[in-house]
Amino acid sequence: MDACKAASSERFANRVLGIHRFVNRSLVARLLQYMLPDDTTATAAPASPLVRQLGKNALVVDADALLLKPAPGAAFPPYFLVAFEASGYVRGLVLLALYPVLSVLSHGARAKAMAFVSFCGLRRDEAARIGRAVLPKLFFREAPGMHAAMEPLNALPEKVKVVAVSRTFPTVMVEAFLKEYVGFDAVAGRELEGGSRYLTGVTTEVDMENLAARVLKQTEKTIKTTSCSYYPKPMVFHDGRLAFTPTPAAALAMYMYLPFAVVLAVLRIAIYVLLPWRVSSVVAGLTGVRVRVIGATPAAEDGDDDAGGTGKPCSGRLYACNHRTLLDPVGIACALRRPVAAVTYSLSRLSEVLSPIPLRRLTRNRDKDRRRMSAMLARGDVVVCPEGTTCREPYLLRFSPLFAELAPEVTPVAVDARTTVFYATSTSPIAKSFDSVYFLMNPRPEYSVQFLEPVNTESGKSSIELANEVQGALAAALGFEGTALTRKDKYLLLAGNEGVVKTQ
Secondary structure, eight states: OHHHHHHHHHHHHHSOOOOGGGOOTTHHHHHHHHHSSOHHHHHHSOOOSSEEEOSSSEEEEEHHHHHOOSSTTTTHHHHHHHHHHHHOHHHHHHHHHTHHHHTTSOHHHHHHHHHHHHHTTOBHHHHHHHHHHTHHHHHHHHOOOOTTTHHHHHHSOTTOEEEEEEEEEEHHHHHHIIIIIIOOSEEEEEEEEEOSSBEEEEEEOOOHHHHHHHHHHHHHHHHTTOGGGOSOOOOOOOOOSBOSOOOHHHHHHHHHHHHHHHHHHHHHHHHHHHSOHHHHHHHHHHTTOEEEEESOOOOOOOOOSSGGGSSOOOSSOEEEEOOSSTTHHHHHHHHHTSOOEEEESOOOHHHHHHOSSOEEEOOSOHHHHHHHHHHHHHHSOEEEOTTSSOOOSSEEOOOOGGGGGSSSEEEEEEEEEEOSSBOSOOSSHHHHTTHHHHHHTSSSOEEEEEEOOOEETTSSOOHHHHHHHHHHHHHHHHTOEEOOOOHHHHHHHHTSSOOOOOOO
16 A cells, blocks of 8 residues: 555656636635634635535645636537547537527526537447547647646545536536546536436536535445545546647638548549558658658668577567557658558558558467567568557556567667648547548648667566667657556556457
């Protein structure tokens, strides 16, 4: 327990999370005035509109003041994301079309109407997934000054519990962010009506004070058994297709740009598939695609069938890169101006057909995968992504050590992808098929590629040590942070499964 608390405290100290609007100059003093045994100070302090006392050892905080900007359409982006991510472009367009009518309604009526359009007919588990995997990134993006806001909560005694209450959003939309990433003990919001599996989108009117007290009581029972997992954490994983804040104006611009985006993607795919590598990058650059190479590129490998008699057959060069999108190997091939082969754990048929380079599926069977990659390496250069899955944020997942057993040396490649409209990664099997297409649908998609010094795999270190060494080198080059998280951790959080796919 002590070790858990110490580790959690260290994470909290290194990566303090919060929200700028939660903090003003007097909020720390007000929180302490509620709880410190100074009767004269407590009685003299006027009531705060953001913080109210609930019982002897609990505070109620207005979550809407933390999450929303003081503008009439501030609640639109979260509801639009729910509509868009759950049901696609059509439901999002319906909500956008209704916005002129919504803007003249009162705040409460507007929230009810947006909740109905966004959640009507939605499965409960899908609503929970969006609240857990998609919306936290939006709330992070819309609250730039988060560091100072956690200081008041950190200053309170441990016995004091803090409940966040929202009158604008249903609990399912804000609970994951406010509890897991900000650190509130409990969250109470509007309740959505519906059956055991599906929601009607109708929100019920409740007494927020009573609801907060009830939620806090239920939470205290849970905390007794899960006290170590209840600290704010950095955001490593998130899902969703939109890479911008979908305000009404931005959402309208996205729908207007969409036909041009499809044409751009088709044109760019044709360029990479049909043209030679030496000219494809130049022509694609005329359409807005940019591949930025940092430093020198390695020459083609001229190795023999058995490099130095090591038993590691290798006539090509092995590249190990961090995994940002499915197009990482394509970006490396563009930087090298020559084709490379690539291996991946999950690959849709559409991605395989559209790929301008050879792609092979891995089976997660160590012996089979070793033989498959060795055979590919004997025919030419191979790119492997040891993380096994993509990560959007500046973190590196744990590296699988198998790649360190295939060749006498490995060339680490630090890659980074930048998009402005659409993310090019997804955890949904169907949506994943279009990841590469969505990357090319961005107005100016960009890849940066940096080749690092080769790592000798015959230095006497174990494959695990070599994998950690490569991970550390890539993290240092990119300014990222290495973690021990895995593909399983990502999919359990974002998709509710272990990310296991059928292989051939």
